[in-house]
Amino acid sequence: MTKPILDIRGITKSYGALMASNDISLDLRAGEIHALIGPNGAGKSTLIRQIAGNQAPDSGSVWFNGADITKLNTVARARLGLGRTFQISSLAMEYTVLQNVVLGSLGQRGKVFRFFGNVMKDKALVAAGLHALEQVGLQDFAGMRTSELSHGQRRQVEVAVALTLKPKAFLMDEPMAGLGASGSKRLMGFLDGLRQQAPILLVEHDMDAVFALADRISVLVYGQIITTGTADEIRTNREVQSAYLGTDDDTEVAL
Amino acid sequence: MRREAFINAAIFTLLLAVPLWAYWADQPFTITLATRVAIFALAGVGLNLALGLGGLVSFGHAVFFGIGGYAMGILASHAQSYTPLMEWPFTLNGTKSMPVIWLVATLSSALAALAIGALSLRTAGVYFIMITLAFGQMFFYFTISWPAYGGEDGLLIYVRNGFPGMNTLDPIQFFLICFSLLAIVLFFMARLAKSPFGLALSAARHNEKRVQAVGIAPYRLRLVAFTISGGITGLAGALFADLNRFVSPNMFSWQTSGEIMVFIILGGTARLFGPVAGAALFILLEHFLGGLSEFWHIYLGALLLVVVLFARGGLIGLLAGREVAHD
Numbered sequence: 001m002t003k004p005i006l007d008i009r010g011i012t013k014s015y016g017a018l019m020a021s022n023d024i025s026l027d028l029r030a031g032e033i034h035a036l037i038g039p040n041g042a043g044k045s046t047l048i049r050q051i052a053g054n055q056a057p058d059s060g061s062v063w064f065n066g067a068d069i070t071k072l073n074t075v076a077r078a079r080l081g082l083g084r085t086f087q088i089s090s091l092a093m094e095y096t097v098l099q100n101v102v103l104g105s106l107g108q109r110g111k112v113f114r115f116f117g118n119v120m121k122d123k124a125l126v127a128a129g130l131h132a133l134e135q136v137g138l139q140d141f142a143g144m145r146t147s148e149l150s151h152g153q154r155r156q157v158e159v160a161v162a163l164t165l166k167p168k169a170f171l172m173d174e175p176m177a178g179l180g181a182s183g184s185k186r187l188m189g190f191l192d193g194l195r196q197q198a199p200i201l202l203v204e205h206d207m208d209a210v211f212a213l214a215d216r217i218s219v220l221v222y223g224q225i226i227t228t229g230t231a232d233e234i235r236t237n238r239e240v241q242s243a244y245l246g247t248d249d250d251t252e253v254a255l
Numbered sequence: 256m257r258r259e260a261f262i263n264a265a266i267f268t269l270l271l272a273v274p275l276w277a278y279w280a281d282q283p284f285t286i287t288l289a290t291r292v293a294i295f296a297l298a299g300v301g302l303n304l305a306l307g308l309g310g311l312v313s314f315g316h317a318v319f320f321g322i323g324g325y326a327m328g329i330l331a332s333h334a335q336s337y338t339p340l341m342e343w344p345f346t347l348n349g350t351k352s353m354p355v356i357w358l359v360a361t362l363s364s365a366l367a368a369l370a371i372g373a374l375s376l377r378t379a380g381v382y383f384i385m386i387t388l389a390f391g392q393m394f395f396y397f398t399i400s401w402p403a404y405g406g407e408d409g410l411l412i413y414v415r416n417g418f419p420g421m422n423t424l425d426p427i428q429f430f431l432i433c434f435s436l437l438a439i440v441l442f443f444m445a446r447l448a449k450s451p452f453g454l455a456l457s458a459a460r461h462n463e464k465r466v467q468a469v470g471i472a473p474y475r476l477r478l479v480a481f482t483i484s485g486g487i488t489g490l491a492g493a494l495f496a497d498l499n500r501f502v503s504p505n506m507f508s509w510q511t512s513g514e515i516m517v518f519i520i521l522g523g524t525a526r527l528f529g530p531v532a533g534a535a536l537f538i539l540l541e542h543f544l545g546g547l548s549e550f551w552h553i554y555l556g557a558l559l560l561v562v563v564l565f566a567r568g569g570l571i572g573l574l575a576g577r578e579v580a581h582d
Contacts, residue, residue: 052468078470090468092461100465103458107469112455113479115443119451165469 003066004029005169005199006082011050011060020046021057022223028169028199033191035202035210038220039243044203045087047220048173051201052084053077065168078107083167083198087174089154093147097138097157100146101129104164132163136190152179156187170200176209188213211235219243259575263528267441270296270535271434278427286426287498288542292535293433294494299518299530300440301487306516307525308448309480310460311376315387316515318371318394319364319485321507323492325398326360328410328502335413353418353432356493364489365482372481376474388509395507409503416497423497433494437531440487445527456480457525488515517555521562523569532570 004027013021020043028034038044049055051062053074061070069077078084091100102119105128106112119125133139136156141149146157155175162170175191176184188209191200195215204210210217211231218228221243227234234240270292277285298320305311333340333349340347350356375386399407415423423429447453459466459473466473496502505511514537522533540558544551566573 074467075470075472078468084468086464086468090462090464092458092465094461095458099454103454103465104469106451106455107466107471110470112451112471112476114451115447115453116450118446118449119454120449122451125451161465161469 004063005065006051006201007063008047008051009061009063011047011057011062013046013050013055013057019223021050021060023060024220024223024225025060026218026225026228028201030199031195032215033195033200033202033213035204035214035217036220037204037207037210037217042220043223044220045173046223048087048171048203051171052082078165081165081168081198082171083162083165083169084171085155085158085162085173085175087177087203089151089158091146091154091157091161093145095146096142097133097144097146097149098126098129098142100157101132101160101164102126104132104161105129108165128164129160132160133157135163136160137186152183155179156183159187159190167198169198170194170202172200173203174205175202176204176206184209259526259528259571262571262574266528266531266535267438270531274427274430274434283426286430288538290426290430290433290498292531292538293430293437294491294498295515295518295534295537296531297433297437297440297494298488298491298515299522299534300437300444301484301489301491302515303484303519303525303530304444304447304487305477305481305484306519307529308453308460309456309477309484311477311481312384312516313387313481313484314384314509314512314516315371315375315389315391316485316488317391317507317509317511318387319368319488320492320495320511320515321394321398321504322364322367323360323489323494324496324502324506325404325410326363326489327356327416327493327496328412329404330356330359331412331416332404332410351414351416353416353423353497356416356497357436357490360493361486361490364492365486367489368485369478369482372478372485376477376481388512391507391509391512395504395509398504398507405503407504409501409505412496412500412502415500429498433498436490436494440490441527441531448527452476452479517559519569520559521569523571526569526571526575529569529571536570 006028008024008026011021011024024047036044050057053072061068064080064082069080102125105125106119109125130139130142133142136159138153138156138160141153146154155178159175176187179187184206191213194200202214214231216228217231217234218225219234219240226239226243227237270289274286274289302313302316305313330349331351334351340349371390375383378386404410417423418432421428421432455466455471456476459476463473492506518530518533518537521536522531523529540555541551544554562569
């Protein structure tokens with residue numbers, strides 16, 4: 001077996017008596033989509049924040065490309081190649097779509113402390129940005145102000161910015177949220193091919209998408225991973241069914 | 256975009272044309288007013304980099320204005336009394352040369368901005384405003400209680416400093432010096448706003464999380480912006496001291512910080528010519544309303560309220576409309 005790109009080892013995080021992350025271990029291997037599912041309040045967001053570097057775990061470690069990155073902040077992790085998309089679109093809304101992706105390619109290139117040349121006339125940066133927009137199918141919206149885009153389009157820009165970073169792994173927090181059926185389907189098709197470029201750790205509520213896309217699925221309940229397996233294994237797992245799927249009171253479980 | 260560029264050109268031309276007319280019409284006081292506009296505008300352009308582009312509401316830019324002023328005052332006072340600044344380990348003499356004074360003023364205020372920024376940029380929001388204000392007050396009280404350079408009374412410089420090939424005592428020539436420096440700095444700012452640094456700095460103001468996620472540290476962007484910002488305001492301070500041939504702790508007062516901020520708010524935050532328009536409006540109000548009543552600040556306060564409530568883009572925003580995302 002190849003070494004995992006992203007390796008989370010025994011992460012624990014508690015808020016007082018609440019164990020938001022309880023000895024969580026999971027990994028992400030080259031070429032795969034690993035989905036993380038779980039009812040609301042299961043601790044998905046807390047886990048994502050610890051992987052991205054917004055929050056430090058109480059114990060345990062995060063390894064990326066064979067190096068311990070537990071102590072690194074979000075900026076350093078992004079520079080190492082962890083491409084993150086946010087659950088709530090986090091873009092510079094007053095910027096044009098193109099400016100947002102150029103910001104991404106600028107971050108990827110580095111050399112931010114240049115005070116003279118016009119950044120929007122930097123051929124390499126703009127080309128990289130436009131290429132990312134083409135990949136998500138938004139090249140026609142490049143000149144538009146980001147705040148004028150639909151919610152779904154912003155989600156796609158969010159993915160495009162992550163693409164400009166040429167990441168070694170993607171960390172996607174509910175990229176399908178708020179997308180219509182057609183938009184969701186198009187993004188699924190795109191993510192399907194993207195896994196060859198870099199593996200994706202996908203947190204997603206859209207079960208159809210998860211079961212169609214994921215090579216492996218981990219189920220998080222009350223801060224613990226109760227099982228990891230293929231789509232078929234998860235579908236037939238009784239523990240998962242009772243905790244999360246198919247039951248009528250699944251929203252109750254969330255609380 | 257086009258419209259704002261046109262308005263900018265109009266303000267720029269007017270600021271040059273009025274004193275030239277005043278020179279022809281022999282109205283030296285008008286030239287002095289225009290010189291004040293140019294110098295205040297320069298101080299505002301400095302703050303605008305931090306406040307407008309960087310979103311850093313610094314309530315302590317009087318520190319840099321004051322350091323620039325005292326750099327001029329200290330160098331010139333030693334030169335006029337023929338006493339060296341220090342004799343050990345090497346002799347350092349004062350100077351009456353403007354370019355040298357500008358360099359010292361810009362570098363020392365930039366250095367102060369680097370130190371103050373390194374500490375205060377660890378905070379944000381109201382705390383940042385308060386900590387920069389605290390630094391301002393620190394410098395204010397320090398200069399008041401520092402007898403070597405006049406203490407509370409300040410420093411009087413008898414003859415304006417010199418610039419090679421020019422008679423700086425002639426109001427129009429001194430105006431042209433100040434105006435040229437303003438023009439150079441505005442050119443630099445126009446380039447900076449569109450540069451990679453400008454894009455990233457401005458993005459950090461809009462959305463800090465986004466900038467971090469693409470691997471850029473907002474703290475370093477802001478620290479560099481704050482340092483350049485302080486240096487420019489310091490240069491304006493040196494010119495202001497030279498205009499008055501007088502330096503006093505008042506340059507460090509929080510009212511000075513507030514006034515520099517008022518130029519920006521009146522003119523338009525983050526607009527290239529915002530501080531220029533704001534400083535011009537401020538001087539005009541001070542001149543004409545000040546003639547009506549000693550308490551003209553009441554009218555200024557009312558105007559500020561109107562601008563903040565109804566014209567968020569300031570004077571430039573009112574004339575040029577909503578800010579267009581630059582191409």
